[in-house]
Amino acid sequence: MTLLNVEGLQVGYGKVEVLHGIGLTVGTGEIVALLGSNGAGKTTTLRTLSGLEPARGGKVMLDGQAITNLPAHKIAALGLAHVPERRRLFAPLTVEENLKLGGYLIRNQQAELKRRIDAMYVLFPRLLERRLQLAGTLSGGEQQMVAIARALILQPKLLVLDEPSMGLAPLVVRSIFAIIKRLRDQGMGILLVEQNARQTLKIADRAYVLENGGIMLEGDAATLAQDRRVQAAYLGGAAAA
């Protein structure tokens, strides 16, 4: 079932247009990767989906409902969670306060919120040990866990992740990716932006390649991994490991 449907999305900053009418879909229970080089427009795409940047044209449908240019807090309420680039935790707040803010919209259901936060401590046991520590003092991997946990509190339909592997050790990346797969298996739709194309194509079901503000290629992740153009650009010899 299609969860997210983006058609002809145009976004720009000032006089510069960054996205020239892109289209993509994400279904329930699938991981869709958005690949592309630096400056291709991946982060802009995600920021527009979650309402942080205004769209100049096109439309975004989430679960059959138009969310184009809605304010970000309303989009969050409708079930789209965005884990932003560089995690963007509230560094001077504790881990627990960060998680509570993830549940800001259900702040009046205290028991339910507590139950959901406890569920996050089960998913990420490390965070339970760190719950009263300031988020800014955690290691990069732990911070990424907080960022993901914080986004999951509202039990979103669609989880959008912007470079969750950035700056993390390979072992940590593997455990983060394992959690993303688990969420997919529970039926969540996942849109994953990554620079690390090789590893991403391994866990993704489908993928889009974004170049210069347009979708250049799309298809099954397995097929794209074999595509010569993708191999040359993103899986090149130097990157092989």
Added chain:
Amino acid sequence: MSEFIQLVVAGLTTGSFYALVALGYTMVYGIVRLINFAHGDIFMVGAFIGWTVLTAVAASHMPWGIGLLLALILAMLLTGGIGVVIERFAYQPLLSAPPLSILITALGVSIALENGVLLIFGAGFNTYPHLIGSEGFMLGGAHITNIQVGIIVLSFLLMGGLYLFVHHTFIGTAMRALAVDRDAARLMGINVERVIQITFFLGSSLAAVAGVMEGLYYTEINFFMGFVVGLRAFTAAVLGGIGNIPGAMAGGLLIGLLEAFSAGYISSRWTDVIVFLVLIGTLVIKPTGLFGERVVERM
């Protein structure tokens, strides 16, 4: 010794005004990075609303205690409302504009408030009704008035209440989150515009309390009274580390004490020189203020 106690109490009293006003500067700065130059005038507006209510109370047969409570509550609500309206119409449209535009707008709001009050209440001094006399008690040879005690106690209660609000409620946590990262706060589903309005409401109503208390303490108010208090409260906020709530409280009390001691032991003509020298000294030695610190974000 008696003079020392006298000066400490006087310093804490005026320091309470500065602290309450400084909180408004620091909360607004923390959240929208705006030095709200109109904040001193918000304090002045609060004093005039309180004056209006108390004058009506004095003319009626209402017990003064209830009248005072009514004056404080109305001043807080109305001034808070004015703060919200100012934010909505003057600042909100400029939140993503270059910082200079919003700064100049704040100056414009300041001029508008002063002239608005000037038009309504005139240029002279308005005298607060003498609801509370200058009775008091002796403490270590110093004469402490009841009103001084009342001002200090009420201010500490409000400051404590604000601290609890900011640290132990959802809206307060959202305020702190917003101060760190506005976009991330939006992604949490926080209605950022709403939280900013609440911040303006709180800051303005605290300033209103300070305005009413200043009226009761000095008995005379005037449309220009917000300028000096605003400047010193701003100094207090910077001294404590702008954006830092306990810093603004400590900074305000410190400026009040500094003022009292320099007036008592040196000369009141030197008060401003000393206050601003301390500010400059602090900024040279510790530019982030007494309580300010940078949190390093790890990649």
